[in-house]
Amino acid sequence: MPTGTAQPTQTTSRTPRGMRALSSEAIxxxxxxxxMEHKLPPGTQLxxxxxxxxxxxxxxxxxEAIGRLVHDRIATNIPNRxxxxxxxxxxEAREVFFARRLIEPNLVRTVAQLATPRHIQQLRAHVARExxxxxxxxxxHELITxxxxxxxxxxxxxxNSFLVxxxxxxxxxxxxxxxxxxxPDEQHCAHDEHPRLVDAIEARDGERAALLMHTHLEHVEHSLKLEPPESSEVDLESVFA
Structure with missing residues (x-):
């Protein structure tokens, strides 16, 4: 290379001696x-x-870490930005819950007629994990999932594969x-709502199951603070200090 030609620079990050570098999963x-702790509000640039x-x-x-967030739709990648x-x-949030209230009460009414003892066992095991x-x-985060x-x-x-x-x-x-x-101070899913749904399904009470589902979805929506996020610049260094 000719004398005086500038070497290309590359941004590198060094880990302090004695400390292990964080994995992309940890990041x-x-x-x-x-x-989740509302330290990075909607619209924050990563x-x-x-x-x-x-x-x-x-x-x-x-x-890689941001790519996972984008894949899960928790972050959005905007070209050139x-x-x-x-x-x-x-x-949009209200539209999602409106669609769910149209679909899921009828869905659970059908499930109450189709569920076998094995299905009830699966549902009971799932609510135990919750x-x-x-x-x-x-x-x-696992609980939300x-x-x-x-x-x-x-x-x-x-x-019904389409409903799935x-x-x-x-x-x-x-x-x-x-x-x-x-x-922050609200429970989006009360601890007894899913077990009560399983009780109604096991009893083959489709109407009760449908009512419980409708009430459950309303409760989840009303537990949210659906207000436009405040637009303010976030100090990433302070968030992760």
Whole structure:
């Protein structure tokens, strides 16, 4: 190379001696936790370079962590701008719950007629897993996933593959809405609502099951703080200090 030609520079991050570098999974969990704790509100930009410096890792690891958030629709990648914490509007959230109230009461009414003892056993085992996650600190995100999976399990019991696909999409959107708009002092899913649904299904009481489902979905929606997020710049360094 000719004398005086500038060497290309590359941004690197060094880990302090004696400390192990964080994995992309650990970075993903740190960012996800900050979103769940409302430290990173909807619309916050996830700047790779700043996050790499904060976590003392390469931008590749940060990009992998953000990629998982985008895959799960918790973040949105905007071309030529970067990744941002997703921000579904309050109207979009209400539309999701409106669609669910149209579908799921009728779904569970059907399940009450079709469920076998084996299906009841599956549902009981699932609500037991929910109860365990509910009482174990640090498993809040897992609980959101489990409570959503309960509704997908009901669709699977119905035997309607189209409803299964529809519920998977609606649950993905609902999980994101809960992550972003969950009111800190509210329970989005009361501990006894899913067990009571299983009781009604086991008793083959389709009308009661439908009523319980409608009330359950209303309760989840009303537990959310569906207000437009305040637009303010977030200091990422302070969030992850």
């Amino acid at each position: 993903h969990q740190r960012i996800l936790a900050a979103i 700047v790779e370079e700043r996050l790499a410096r904060i976590f003392s890792v390469s931008r590749t690891k940060v990009r 970067g990744a941002f914490v997703s921000s579904p509007t309050a109207d 109860a365990e996650a509910r009482t174990t600190p640090g498993r809040e 489990l409570t959503g999976d309960f509704h997908i399990l009901l669709a699977e019991i119905s035997g 696909r529809t519920l998977r999409e609606l649950e993905s959107l609902t999980a994101l809405i809960i992550l972003l708009y969950d009111a």
